[in-house]
Amino acid sequence: MIISQKIAASLTVWTAVWVVIVGSHDIELFGILMLIGLLITRELTTSYTDQETGVKMDALISIGIILFVVVISHRVLSILGIF
């Protein structure tokens, strides 16, 4: 199994586990857990991934971080009663 297949397989298992645990509650928490999985996988495989796969993973992480910022901003604004 090549490294990109290992990455995809491990993240699929990670996702499946959290789908079972979180169920249909709290999509924001689920999204953050996906981002954490992606960050852990990226960190652990940095030395072994080729540049192309690394760039693609970084792009996914960037999208995840943008969504994370949106989620946090939404929470802060709702606590402050602005939104």
Add this chain to the structure above:
Amino acid sequence: MKISKITSKIAGAVFIGIGVYLIVFTEFRNAGFGALFIGILTLLIINPETVEDKVATAELESNVKPMHDLLSDLNVMGKGVMVAPNNNLKNTRVFVPAGKELRALPDLYDEMVIVAGGAGRLGVSLVPPGKPIYDEALSRLDTTMSDIEGAREVMGMLSHGLDMAKSFSVREEDDLLKLRITHGRYDDYCARVMERSEGICEKTACPICSSYLMALTESIGSPLAIKEFEKEGKHVKYDLEVLE
């Protein structure tokens, strides 16, 4: 586009479709989001552009057989010495002495193949068969080969990144460097090479082991002489002496 690549693209598209359906038409939004995530991952990350195992091993073997036959015809009997780049040498070479004993390592030059450096110093200097694999591993890393840690990093890429072996270890014992490589998918290839190209492991080594030896030599910066070679099950053992 290869069948495996098409399959992965179709699988990714199906996951995305399921994800969109679950998010839009059902209440299983997390499952939908998860399926969408896996779909995007499959489309982007999985890159199955590869050759069949049998073709890959045949390509690797095609490098070893001519080298073995050449060394046999030249009646070269010594054990190989990996020589790191130095003042005269731009690229790493493997020097195989003509006789069983090497008295002293002759001066090697890039353009020189048959080396006649005097009594006990006759032999052939070849480009290590593992050079392309080693270069590929090195190109994927941002490392400097200045110490043994650099070698470990390259060997990690060879094992886990390029899947050349399952694992490896390097340790110092009794003035010798002991390199252990545990084969994974290429174990059958290794056994076949040993059978069809007898003695090549001690001379130049096959492309896989040669790439590990290159990493070690370039990190140390000194010539490494193969003292002992042994294969035990899936484990390949090299005892190496650092020549000053």
